[in-house]
Amino acid sequence: MTDVVDTGTALGRPIKRKEDARLLHGQTNWTDNIQLPGTVHMAILRSPFAHAKITHLDVSGALAMPNVVAAFGAAELGDLNSSVPCVWPVTDDMVAPDFPALAKDTVHHVGDCVAVVLATDAVSAVDALEAMSVDYEPLQAVVNMESAISPGSTLVHEDKGTNTCYVYNLGGGYDEKVKEADVVVKRRFINQRLIPAFMEPRSVVAAPMGMSDEITMWTSTQIPHILRLLIALVTGIPENNLRVIAPDVGGGFGGKLQIYREEILVAQLARKLGRPVKWTETRSEDMVATHHGRDQIQDIEIAAKSDGTLVGLKVDLKANMGAYLQIITPGVPLLGMFMYPGIYKMDAYDFQCTGVFTNTTPTDAYRGAGRPESTYAIERIMDELAAELGMEPMELRRKNWIKHEEFPYTTIAGLTYDTGNYELATARALELFDYEGLRTEQKSRRDSGDRVQLGIGISTFTEMCGLAPSRTLGALKYVAGGWEHCTVRVLPTGKVEVITGTSPHGQGHETAWSQIASSILGIPVEDIEVVHSDTGRAPYGMDTYGSRSLAVGGQAIKAASERLVDKARVIAAHQLECSPEDLDYVNGVFQVKGDPEKAQPLGAVAFEAFTAHNLPDGVEPTLSAEATIDPQDFSYPHGTHLAAMEVDTETGKVTLRKYVCVDDVGVQVNPMIVEGQVHGGVAQGIAQALYEGASYDEDGQPQNANLSTYLIPSAPDLPSFITDTTCTPSTTNPLGTKGVGEAGAIASTPAIMNGIVDAIRHLGVNDVLMPATPMTVWKTIQAAKGGK
Amino acid sequence: MIPVAFDYKKASSVQDALAALAAGGEDAKLMGGGQSLLPVLRLRLNAPSVVVDCSSIPEIKGIKDEGGKIVIGAGTTHHAVMNDPAVKSSLKVLADATASVADPQIRHRGTLGGALAHSDPRADQPPVALALDAEFTIAGATGQRTVAAADFFQGPFETAVGPDEILVSVAFPKLDGWGGHYEKFNRAAQAWSIVGVAATVRMEGGKIAEARIGLTNVGGTPHRASAVEQALVGASSIAEIEAASMHASDGLSPFADEDADVEYRLHLARVLTARSVAKAAGIS
Numbered sequence A: 001m002t003d004v005v006d007t008g009t010a011l012g013r014p015i016k017r018k019e020d021a022r023l024l025h026g027q028t029n030w031t032d033n034i035q036l037p038g039t040v041h042m043a044i045l046r047s048p049f050a051h052a053k054i055t056h057l058d059v060s061g062a063l064a065m066p067n068v069v070a071a072f073g074a075a076e077l078g079d080l081n082s083s084v085p086c087v088w089p090v091t092d093d094m095v096a097p098d099f100p101a102l103a104k105d106t107v108h109h110v111g112d113c114v115a116v117v118l119a120t121d122a123v124s125a126v127d128a129l130e131a132m133s134v135d136y137e138p139l140q141a142v143v144n145m146e147s148a149i150s151p152g153s154t155l156v157h158e159d160k161g162t163n164t165c166y167v168y169n170l171g172g173g174y175d176e177k178v179k180e181a182d183v184v185v186k187r188r189f190i191n192q193r194l195i196p197a198f199m200e201p202r203s204v205v206a207a208p209m210g211m212s213d214e215i216t217m218w219t220s221t222q223i224p225h226i227l228r229l230l231i232a233l234v235t236g237i238p239e240n241n242l243r244v245i246a247p248d249v250g251g252g253f254g255g256k257l258q259i260y261r262e263e264i265l266v267a268q269l270a271r272k273l274g275r276p277v278k279w280t281e282t283r284s285e286d287m288v289a290t291h292h293g294r295d296q297i298q299d300i301e302i303a304a305k306s307d308g309t310l311v312g313l314k315v316d317l318k319a320n321m322g323a324y325l326q327i328i329t330p331g332v333p334l335l336g337m338f339m340y341p342g343i344y345k346m347d348a349y350d351f352q353c354t355g356v357f358t359n360t361t362p363t364d365a366y367r368g369a370g371r372p373e374s375t376y377a378i379e380r381i382m383d384e385l386a387a388e389l390g391m392e393p394m395e396l397r398r399k400n401w402i403k404h405e406e407f408p409y410t411t412i413a414g415l416t417y418d419t420g421n422y423e424l425a426t427a428r429a430l431e432l433f434d435y436e437g438l439r440t441e442q443k444s445r446r447d448s449g450d451r452v453q454l455g456i457g458i459s460t461f462t463e464m465c466g467l468a469p470s471r472t473l474g475a476l477k478y479v480a481g482g483w484e485h486c487t488v489r490v491l492p493t494g495k496v497e498v499i500t501g502t503s504p505h506g507q508g509h510e511t512a513w514s515q516i517a518s519s520i521l522g523i524p525v526e527d528i529e530v531v532h533s534d535t536g537r538a539p540y541g542m543d544t545y546g547s548r549s550l551a552v553g554g555q556a557i558k559a560a561s562e563r564l565v566d567k568a569r570v571i572a573a574h575q576l577e578c579s580p581e582d583l584d585y586v587n588g589v590f591q592v593k594g595d596p597e598k599a600q601p602l603g604a605v606a607f608e609a610f611t612a613h614n615l616p617d618g619v620e621p622t623l624s625a626e627a628t629i630d631p632q633d634f635s636y637p638h639g640t641h642l643a644a645m646e647v648d649t650e651t652g653k654v655t656l657r658k659y660v661c662v663d664d665v666g667v668q669v670n671p672m673i674v675e676g677q678v679h680g681g682v683a684q685g686i687a688q689a690l691y692e693g694a695s696y697d698e699d700g701q702p703q704n705a706n707l708s709t710y711l712i713p714s715a716p717d718l719p720s721f722i723t724d725t726t727c728t729p730s731t732t733n734p735l736g737t738k739g740v741g742e743a744g745a746i747a748s749t750p751a752i753m754n755g756i757v758d759a760i761r762h763l764g765v766n767d768v769l770m771p772a773t774p775m776t777v778w779k780t781i782q783a784a785k786g787g788k
Numbered sequence B: 001m002i003p004v005a006f007d008y009k010k011a012s013s014v015q016d017a018l019a020a021l022a023a024g025g026e027d028a029k030l031m032g033g034g035q036s037l038l039p040v041l042r043l044r045l046n047a048p049s050v051v052v053d054c055s056s057i058p059e060i061k062g063i064k065d066e067g068g069k070i071v072i073g074a075g076t077t078h079h080a081v082m083n084d085p086a087v088k089s090s091l092k093v094l095a096d097a098t099a100s101v102a103d104p105q106i107r108h109r110g111t112l113g114g115a116l117a118h119s120d121p122r123a124d125q126p127p128v129a130l131a132l133d134a135e136f137t138i139a140g141a142t143g144q145r146t147v148a149a150a151d152f153f154q155g156p157f158e159t160a161v162g163p164d165e166i167l168v169s170v171a172f173p174k175l176d177g178w179g180g181h182y183e184k185f186n187r188a189a190q191a192w193s194i195v196g197v198a199a200t201v202r203m204e205g206g207k208i209a210e211a212r213i214g215l216t217n218v219g220g221t222p223h224r225a226s227a228v229e230q231a232l233v234g235a236s237s238i239a240e241i242e243a244a245s246m247h248a249s250d251g252l253s254p255f256a257d258e259d260a261d262v263e264y265r266l267h268l269a270r271v272l273t274a275r276s277v278a279k280a281a282g283i284s
Ligand SMILES: Cc1cc2nc3c(=O)[nH]c(=O)nc-3n(C[C@H](O)[C@H](O)[C@H](O)COP(=O)(O)OP(=O)(O)OC[C@H]3O[C@@H](n4cnc5c(N)ncnc54)[C@H](O)[C@@H]3O)c2cc1C
Pocket: B029, B030, B031, B032, B033, B034, B035, B036, B037, B038, B039, B054, B074, B075, B100, B101, B102, B103, B106, B109, B110, B111, B112, B113, B114, B115, B117, B118, B122, B123, B124, B125, B161, B165, B166, B167, B168, B190, B191, B192, B193
C-alpha cells in the first residue's frame, strides 16, 4: 500500500533557474557561435531522390570555386567514410543495412548525403555545391509500410533481400483467453511521422587542438559521452584523444540522441585536413536529415467481459524504420512494448512488432520514444471499448486500473510498478475540470444539434522512465548500461563543483542538481556549480534522454554528496578533536554535540583537505567523493489528463477549450521546473494530435518539409493549462523521484483525440486520424454520415 | 538557407528605384519589407543579381485621407495600415485582414504594396483590394498609370506591375458606415489562410443593401464573389445569408493541397462566406 505524502521537503522549492539569465540574455555560445581560427565550413550535397543509383559523381568542379579547400564523394573519402552505428540489435537476425556517412552508389531517402565540400567560409561552401556534377538513375521508391512488406515489393536495400528489419514477439496466450471474453474491439490506429523540430539546428565543430593529439568536438547533442565512445569506435580516433563538448544546447526531444553522419564526417575531416571543420544545418536540411519520430501502424484488439472487466490485449505493430538504422531505431517501438497494458489489469497480452524499411528519413527516439505510441493505443481503445459496452469511459478505467493498495504491482507485461495512486490523481483532475458540468453541456449541445459539439477526452496514463537498469537493458540486447555518475568536489575556497554525467539541453539541471547537493551539503545553491556535457571535465556519464536525468543521475548526486559529508566528517572530527559520531552537521557546519561553539564549516574542512597539513591517518588529501548509480528499476510517473474539445461540425475545425492535468511525478526537487516540463510536454503531445505530421508522396518526396507547412503550434494556439500534482514517492530510488521530461507528451495526445471522437461519436465516428486537421475531421464526419 | 550573392541598392526615391531597376535589367528585383522575397531568395528559388530596396522611399509610405478615398503608399507597413484611424473606421475589412497577416514582427516589416505586388494566392489583402475596387498607381519609365483591381491580379504571383515598374500607392474608396469582417480560416495562429473571406456590407433598415465579397486562396488569383453580392441584397436573416452564400463557389475551380482538396475548399468558401457576411452585417 502506498501512502500519499506531500512534497514539502527541503528539496521542493520552486526557485528560478540559474541557467536562464545566460540563456535568455544571449550570453552563451551555441555550437554555431564557436569561431576557431582556420576553420573550414562544410556543406553537403543531398539527394533530391528517395531512391536512385548515383551513376556519376564528379566533385572536381567544386574545387575550382573560390575559397574551396576540399571536396569529397564516397570514392574520395575512401577509408574515412565510416558507417553510422546502430547500438540496439533487437533480435539475433535483425537486418542492418550498411549506412555509410556518404552514400556509396545508391541513395535511399531524400536528404541522403552524397558529397561534401569544404571552404573557408560557409557561403562559398554552399555556392560550390552547385559546381559539383552528379547524375542519378531514379529507382522505384517504397514509402508505404504495408506495400514494403508485401511479396514482390521493390527493396530499399537490394542486397538485404527484404524490407523487414525484424519481427519481435512478446507474450502469447491471448488467443486462448479471448474465448472467455464477451466483447472484442479492434481498431487500427496510425501514429503518424513527426519531426523533432528543436529550436537550435544541429551544429558541429571538430578541431585538432594543436597542443596535444586531442581532437575536440563541440556538438549540439544530448549525448556527449555516448557520442565520444561511438565516434572513437567508428572513426578510429583513439577514445583517449577525443573530447566531446555539448555547449548549451537548444532543445533535443530525442532528435539529438544520436550519432549523426555529419558528426562523423566533421570529425574525420578535421583529422584529415588538420584544421577545424564546422557544419551547421539549415532548417531545410533539418527537416529531411535529422531523424524523425513515431510512424507506426497499430492494430489493436482488446477483449473484455460484458461488465467491463478486461480479459486481454493484442498488439500488432508495423514500425517504420526509414531507410537506415540509426542509434536505437529498432529499439524505439520496443520501449513501448511493455506499456501497452497501461495502468490496467488483464489476463493476457500478446505483442508483435515488425520493423519495416522504406525510402524515408530514418526514425528514432522522439519525446517519449515508444511510450506515446503505446499510451495512445491503450487510452484510445479503452474509449472505444467503453463506447461498445455503453459504459462511461472513466468508469471503465476505474474498474480495471490497479488500485492504490495493490502496489507494488506486476503487470501482465512483466513490469513491476512500484507506486501510484490513480484514484487520487483522477479525483483531483475531475474536480478541477468540472467533469460533470461539461458532461451536462455536452448533452445539451447534442440534444439541440448544436453546430459546435463538445467532447471530453480522458487519458489516465503511466509510463516507464528513468532509463535504465543496466541488466534490463542487457536483456533487451541494448549494448550499453543505464547507470549514472556524479563527482562532488569542495574546492579550497569552499565553492562546490557537482560534476554530473547527465547532459541538459533545456531541462534546468544546473538548478535542480544544485538543489539536491545543497540540501545535503548545506551550501547555498549559488555556491554550487554544476559541471556537465564535457567529457574532459565530466568524464563519466550516460547523458540525458528517457526522463532519466533526475531519476538516475539525481541519485548519484545524492549519494556522492552524502559520501563527501562522510569524508568531511572524519576530517572535521580530527580537527575538532572528537569522534565523528560526536558531530552534528547543520547548514554546512560541523558542530560538536552539546558544544556548538566548537565548529568547523565545510569550506574550512576543504581547505584542511587541500593543505593536508593535519589530516587523520589514512585519509587522502582533497575533499571529493563520487558515486556511480545503477537504478534498481524504472520509475513510473502517472497522471490523469482531461481535455474539453469543441468540434465545429460544419468546418471540421477543432478547438481545445480546456486542459486539466494532474501528474504524479513522485517527490519534486523543483516544482516550477516540473510545471515547465509538463507544459512543454503537453503542448508537444497536442501538436501531434492537431498540427504535426510529416508526409511523403508515393515517390518518397517529402510533402511538408518546412515550417510553413509542417505546422508547430505556438502560444496563441493553446489555452492556459490547468496543472496540479499528487505525490506517491517512487521506491525505486532514494529521492523518491520519477521522471517528468516526457510525461506530458505521452499523456496529452490520446486525451485530445479521445475528446474529438467523443464530440462526434453520436454522428457515427469512432476514429479520427492524426493530425486532426479541419479537413480530416470534416471528411470523417461526412463519411460517417454516409455522405461522400 | 544562404541566398546566391546579389548586389543591394537602397533607393531613396521612386526615380532612383526605377533607374536602379532599369540598370539591373531582367535580374533586378524590388524589395519592400522582404518578408516574401527573402524566404524565396534563401531557398534559392530565385537569384536576382540586384535587389532594389524601396522600403525607405518617403513618397511611397504613409496613409492619406483624400475625402472620398484613402490612399495608402505601397511601402506602408501592415502594422501602420491596421492601426490607422481612418483605415479602421472607413475600411474595417482591410484593417481586419491586415491584422490577420502572420505575426507582429512580420507586420512591422511587411508592406501592403509588397503583399499586393507579390500576389500570393494565399495572401489576405488582395481579395480586400479586389472586393473594394481599389485603384493601383504604378510608376514606370514613361510616368505613372492607374490600374483597376479587377485588372491588377493576373495570376499566381503575377500582376499588372511590369518588371521595370514600381507600385506607388493603392486608393480605396471609403466605405463609411459599412460593416466589415475578414473571416480567416487556418490551422494555427500564424498559418496562412486555407480559405479567407473579406466581406463588407451596407445595411438599410436591417437589410443588406449592398455587399462586396472577396475570397482568398480559392484559385490562382483573389476571387470576387459577385453572384453572392447580388443574392445578398435584401437579406436580413442568417438563413437568407446562408442561401445567398451558396453562390460563393459558383465558377470556382480551386486547387487541392494538404490542407484542402477541391470539394472541401468549395465547401469552406460557402460556409465561410456566410459567416463573414453575418459578422459584417451584425446578424446572428
Ligand atoms: C512567416 C510568414 C508568415 C506570413 N503569413 C502571412 C499571412 O498569413 N497572410 C498574408 O497575407 N501574408 C503572410 N505573409 C507575407 C507577408 O505579409 C509579406 O509581408 C507580404 O507578402 C509581402 O510584403 P513585403 O513588403 O515584405 O514584400 P517583399 O517580400 O519585399 O516583396 C514581395 C514581392 O513584391 C515585390 N514588391 C515589393 N514592393 C513592391 C513595390 N512597391 N512595387 C512593386 N513590387 C514590389 C517584390 O519585388 C517581391 O516580388 C507571411 C510571411 C511570412 C514570412
